[in-house]
Amino acid sequence: MGRIEDEMNTKFANGKQRMMSSIVFTSNWIQNRFGDFIKPFGISSQQFNILRILRGAKEWLSMNEVKKRMVEKSPNTTRLCDKLLAKELILREKCHEDKRVVYLKISDKGLELLSEIDQAEAQIDMCDYFENFTEEEADLVTNVLNKMRG
Secondary structure, eight states: OOOOOHHHTTSSSSSSHHHHHHHHHHHHHHHHHHHHHHHGGGGGHHHHHHHHHHHHOSOEEEEHHHHHOOSSSSHHHHHHHHHHHHHSSSEEESSSEEEEEEEEEHHHHHHHHHHHHHHHHHHHOOGGOOOOOOOOHHHHHHHHHHHHHO
């Protein structure tokens, strides 16, 4: 990947416009690479995110709590969870007091899949995407992105 102007074949009116385009373009580039990595495991990057959230929770979480914790917010969380449920990667239980509330938990099969993915991820080292960065540069980029989000 080169300069954003060359990648997008365009000129920008100012640095902030170039920065915004570069962030969005790079985000898509990373998502596509990760999507290619995760595809052979039969789940999407969003489904992977849900499984990671549930593994980290170590207890039942409400669907709304899962939605809040997702990296990429999705209006399709219910559909994504339905697919994970069909693959027996998660468990679902309705709240007894309020039938509108649904609780989710990762299944043993889901934990096994995440373990497989973790092993594959360790072999290719996802950080290779950023091999051109020093630790100081990585910290700088992280701080700039944190500043952008407020």
